Amino acid sequence: MKRITFLLVAVVALAGVVAYMTPASGQAGQEAAPIFVTEIPPGYRDWRLISVAHEEGDLNDLRAILGNDIAIKAYREGQLPFPDGTIIARLAWSYDPSEENNKVFGRPQSFVAGPPKNGVQFMVKDSRKYASTGGWGFAHFDDGTPADEAVLNTCFPCHAAIKARDLVFTRYAP
């Protein structure tokens, strides 16, 4: 009985290792196949602020970029490339004119964050796991649901343009 238990544990453990090493796409052995982040990093809404932005056009949002402790430390110390464990979160909200604020200001000038919009995105640094996409795992969630691979395949080609800052668009706002 003890022997069977041991074997079972060994088999389960091995399966776990194999699962970890297998790209999400299931193409084991093809290291170039990108793998993505499928779990929302816990507690990200409590992370510290990196910067803010406004995107016009189809996106038309106000956004905040937050970082976990490793990200904030790297930004403040100018550490490049970002170390493994860095996670950068992009939150976004509807770009809404504020009638309430404008009334007080006496002119139309104020735009505030409305309801969440355009999902939540993450970049997770793991230079080994995500080696095929510059060491970054990309993620996009709409109401908690991860985007499919077709969407996530569009992340890396654009981020790859920002070589000088380790594929990260956002600069730290002091």
Add this chain to the structure above:
Amino acid sequence: MKRITFLLVAVVALAGVVAYMTPASGQAGQEAAPIFVTEIPPGYRDWRLISVAHEEGDLNDLRAILGNDIAIKAYREGQLPFPDGTIIARLAWSYDPSEENNKVFGRPQSFVAGPPKNGVQFMVKDSRKYASTGGWGFAHFDDGTPADEAVLNTCFPCHAAIKARDLVFTRYAP
């Protein structure tokens, strides 16, 4: 000797109490004279995000509103009025088009936070100390220097319009 020491301690203690009760303007006894916050709350850049906004016009900035732990808890729990100890910080940066981002997007649409702009502002809740201005002490700092009273006197009249949310313009962005 003991008696003199005791008297000295008593006088100093009393002076402290009087100093604490005296409005910053020096107009002791006139409770209606507003008093302001003259020290930058330490560590505010590490506080959590409440929301983001864009102001056009003369301000022309991108801004983030951060809160200390008491503020964040009150926002998330819908606690109104905000409890004593609440501090809300307003940071702002130049509203800068990002040529770098636009090049990658293939169209002009991206505005990011440039250098700090329009100072840093705070609202500090102390219902007793700042009773004459709705329980809020107002502060504005340019490069660490507090604004003069003429500037700070303009805060309360506008904030007073937002009675339903305890004089706070910014809503929490989920």
